[in-house]
Amino acid sequence: MQADLVIRNVVLNGEPGDLIVQQGRIEEFVPGGTESVQGKEEFDGQGFFLWPxxxxxxxxxxxxxxxxxxxxxxxxxxxxxxxxxxxxxxxxxxxxxxxxxxxxxxxxxxxxxxxxxxxxxxxxxxxxxxxxxxxxxxxxxxxxxxxxxxxxxxxxxxxxxxxxxxxxxxxxxxxxxxxxxxxxxxxxxxxxxxxxxxxxxxxxxxxxxxxxxxxxxxxxxxxxxxxxxxxxxxxxxxxxxxxxxxxxxxxxxxxxxxxxxxxxxxxxxxxxxxxxxxxxxxxxxxxxxxxxxxxxxxxxxxxxxxxxxxxxxxxxxxxxxxxxxxxxxxxxxxxxxxxxxxxxxxxxxxxxxxxxxxxxxDLEANTFQKGDVADFFLFAPEAEWEVRPEAMFSRGKNTPALGQKLRGRVMAHFLRGRLVFERAI
Amino acid sequence: MHWPHKDLLDVSQLSVEEIRHIFETARHFLEINRRPIKKVPTLKGKSVVLFFAEPSTRTRTSFDMAAKRLSADSFSLSKSGSSLLKGESLKDTALTLQAMNPDAIVVRHSFSGAAEFLAKNLRCTVINAGDGWHAHPTQALLDGFTLTQVWKSFEGKEVLILGDIAHSRVARSDVDLLTRLGARVRLCAPKTLLPYNVKKWPVTVFTDLDRACEGVDAVICLRLQLERQEAGLLPDLREYARRYGLGRKHLALAKDDVKIMHPGPMNRGIEISSELADGDQSLILDQVEAGVAVRMAILFIYLLREGR
Incomplete structure (x- = not known):
């Protein structure tokens, strides 16, 4: 079977597996992964959490x-x-x-x-x-x-x-x-x-x-x-x-x-x-x-x-x-x-x-059930980053967190099954 | 004495030893100020900007005189005569002043924290001449110094601060300085003029003036800003004067040699009766004299400190 998008080896609710997306919607999350589905696009989610x-x-x-x-x-x-x-x-x-x-x-x-x-x-x-x-x-x-x-x-x-x-x-x-x-x-x-x-x-x-x-x-x-x-x-x-x-x-x-x-x-x-x-x-x-x-x-x-x-x-x-x-x-x-x-x-x-x-x-949200909008991101739970003005995308740098080290970062963000943000490493 | 501070923002920065050093230095200047020739060349070539973004007569004159008696050049800048009214930010005004290389900027501003804000942005010494409701360290130092001229020690002394505590930078700095010198501080005001969390302050709080006066060694009256009535904090000045105006009958409740003080300017007949303001126990003019000496001591210490 061929899918539009497959995210491999990603952790959803503590369980590793593959996420399959069809036409901007969630098809299935397969715990343990699957060999039988190929994605037109594939991403390796190794080490990342899958979050809506x-x-x-x-x-x-x-x-x-x-x-x-x-x-x-x-x-x-x-x-x-x-x-x-x-x-x-x-x-x-x-x-x-x-x-x-x-x-x-x-x-x-x-x-x-x-x-x-x-x-x-x-x-x-x-x-x-x-x-x-x-x-x-x-x-x-x-x-x-x-x-x-x-x-x-x-x-x-x-x-x-x-x-x-x-x-x-x-x-x-x-x-x-x-x-x-x-x-x-x-x-x-x-x-x-x-x-x-x-x-x-x-x-x-x-x-x-x-x-x-x-x-x-x-x-x-x-x-x-x-x-x-x-x-x-x-x-x-x-x-x-x-x-x-x-x-x-x-x-x-x-x-x-x-x-x-x-x-x-x-x-x-x-x-x-x-x-x-x-x-x-x-x-x-x-x-x-x-x-x-x-x-x-x-x-x-x-x-x-x-x-x-x-x-x-x-x-x-x-x-x-x-x-x-x-x-x-x-x-x-x-x-x-x-x-x-x-x-x-x-x-x-x-x-x-x-x-x-x-x-x-009354807004559409993803709960990773079949048919949900494929809006999700890959989250790196171990990533540590320091809040610096240049690390922020907002024009407003006004936060008491400036200079603080925080844990966890969004590495890639998909909306309707399409990659819309990828963090340069 | 090694002086680790670039700026004087609040008395809380100073150790008791440093406070005593300021008093000691001020004592010399007090003596010089009573001579026929009062000017000394100590700060010749130094320049001091007096930046008063809020109205002030006595504090500015006192600093001005202090600078001139030490032979420093002083330059006055008021809000009405400055670009602040043209919309220039405080930071830009300050950086502009700094570019002229003064040795110190004495600042009075209506915002709490304005002096600290300038100190963070400027290389030169910043001396806080009053910021909002926050601090007025030179007033507290001169109040303390005035009392050292009449008392051997602050131990066991009871000092009452009377009036609008909530909106008073003088009260905040006085409480801090006097308690650290060993005095016990009482506050007296209607609840509407006390800070919300005053019970956490190291003081005893009264709302009844008679009880507050029992056995006190000194009373510092604060000026009542007349706009407090408009803000709905007081019914009217007459009622305030009746409940909180310091008068002769309070002297009977206090220690025999009680001292009466006021940072000025006074509202005679409101927070203090004329009789007390002008009486034998009044130190109000001594405070003004001490003010010049203390500010000379501060300019002297800060502008000649090591490692500048």
Whole structure:
């Protein structure tokens, strides 16, 4: 028998074997390997893990408007090299993604530079201009290709408007992703409010600025019996509220980011602007609560909140620096580090980065069953690499991981059975 | 004394021995400052930039005078007269200044960490003259030095810092310096003007001024920034003055020879009564005099340290 593609001697779920791909779909994984199938194309996967392409439901690709930070081309390159086959891009571009023409432009850029993927799914603005005043034309955005709606970065403070936005979007079958922040409590804040902020003399952002809004969303989702997805959860209080909501079967889903699982607020010491992010890095206790929450499925999804910035923008006094961590290049290795540390296992990682996002946002994912899309990558678990600016594909080099040695790298990435990225060794 | 520091960013950098060395040096300059001819040629040929990106009168004048008394050339640069207002980044302003080869830059800035940011980017000495809410090391050193002029030792002394602790770089630096010199520090303010995690600080916290004053050896009053009311942290200044204004009745609760201090500028009738500010126990003008001497000591030590 002849197949389009065969990956030989690769390890899937701890078992070595051969992966057979036909017409961009998974045909079969044969444990122990097979001699009877020949591939038109063959790759030797010796020493590599076979992983399904990850889905990142929260990135900022900065185009249109902020191409000096990142553009769709560079952002998608970082995605594919970082293990992501699909990304969902937030709407805080300039102009804001609140019209079909912006959505179409973004999709066109993605197709132009990456015709075979990774695939971009724009997220439409929840309110026009992200101004929190009136609803955006959600049906128009959905028709143009938006897969969710969000006011990320500029949370909707008006509860009535938020309610109507959730109702209206549910009609279109698309979810609202809420950035939970009570701006009256966080205004002017620069880092987590606590011991370190009090010593550094930096205005703090209290955890209640997040958790109060999480509570609002949970109660709203319950009242409307309509799902809401909570973006970048950063603290124990929010986790406890979400656990309560799930116990009550309230339709709430939530994500956190790798940086909240690996770093705490002490990273800010020395006024390190690379660790300035919103919501801020919290305490060690919050980190532990989040680690437990992703293990126990209280938090459903991992997302990077990839927020690239130009180097000069972070090379300023702490108070002036923009929020954000560049995440696409490092997310997988940081999380694999957590696997090596025993925080969770590979199955958890795949659930958090593939299965759950695919279910919540209705995106196609690969589970290595016959007929699944052949989106996968070869992962070198032993490869050690140092996070240096030149080792990153994103234009934004702003990560506290700079200078850190990480384990695990994507060596080759296939989408729909086609090789779209191979790391030069 | 070997001086390992390029910059003075915060008193936490300094060992107690180094702090005492600064005091010792300042004592000589205090004496010189009281002579008819006050200028010494020690720093002739050195240049010091006074870069004040936030309004300041006394600290800048004090540094200016300190530099000139040591025969260094000083150059003042304020935010309104600089390119910072034209959108130049702090880093570019600093690199431009450095290219003119000053020996030290004294910086005042509204962002916490601004002095440390400059120190990382510049080869010359950076002296922090106040960064945001973070640190004001020369103020703490002059406060400590002023007290050494009246006390033999800090052991067992109780010092109360009164007022807007949350937004005060003076309070942060004073707490650090005074506790390390052996004093016990109390803080007193309404909760809205205390840092969120103040219970982790090495201090005793009061919200009642009468109780806070019982048995204290010195009170450092802080200036109340009038915008705190607008920010919703206080009902109004009248209520603040009634609850937290230091007045004569508090003297009766304190030690007999209690000392009254204030970093200035004062809001008379709000955080401190005029009677106390001008009274026999006030060290407020001694602080100003000490300020010049301490800043001379700092310029002297940093600009003449070995291995520059």
């Amino acid at each position: 392409s990850l889905i990142d439901v929260h990135v900022h690709l900065r185009e249109p408007g902020f191409e000096y930070k990142e553009d769709i081309n560079s952002g998608l390159k970082a995605a594919i090299a970082g293990g992501f086959g699909q990304v969902m891009a937030m709407a805080n571009t300039n102009p804001v993604n609140d019209s079909a023409s912006v959505t179409e432009f973004m999709l066109e850029q993605a197709r132009k530079f990456h015709p075979h993927g990774p695939f971009l799914h724009p997220i439409g603005a929840l309110t026009r201009g992200l101004a929190g005043k009136e609803l955006s034309p959600m049906a128009e955005l959905a028709r143009a290709g938006c897969r969710a709606f969000s006011n990320d970065g500029l949370p909707v403070e008006n509860n009535e408007l938020f309610r109507r936005a959730v109702e209206y979007s549910s009609d279109l079958g698309l979810k609202v992703i809420d950035h939970c922040e009570d701006v009256s409590l966080s205004e002017g804040g620069l880092m987590n409010e606590g011991e370190i902020s009090s010593y550094l003399g930096l205005k703090g952002i209290p955890v209640v600025a997040e958790s109060l809004q999480v509570a609002r969303d949970i109660l709203m989702a319950a009242y409307l019996d309509t799902p809401i997805h909570l973006a970048h959860i950063s603290c124990r209080q929010s986790v406890e509220l979400i656990a309560w909501a799930k116990q009550k079967s309230i339709p709430i889903t939530a994500e956190t980011c790798p940086h909240y699982l690996v770093w705490d607020e002490s990273r800010v010491q020395g006024y390190n602007t690379l660790a300035k992010v919103n919501p801020p890095l919290r305490t060690r206790d919050d980190v532990l609560a989040l680690q437990q929450a992703v293990r126990e499925k209280v938090i459903d999804v991992l997302a990077t909140d990839h927020a690239p910035h130009a180097e000069f923008e972070k090379d300023v006094p702490f108070g002036e620096a923009p929020n954000g961590i560049s995440g696409l290049d490092t997310a997988l290795s940081l999380c694999f580090g957590l696997v090596l540390d025993g925080v969770f296992d590979n199955d958890d990682l795949i659930r958090l980065f593939v299965n759950a996002p695919s279910e919540i946002f």
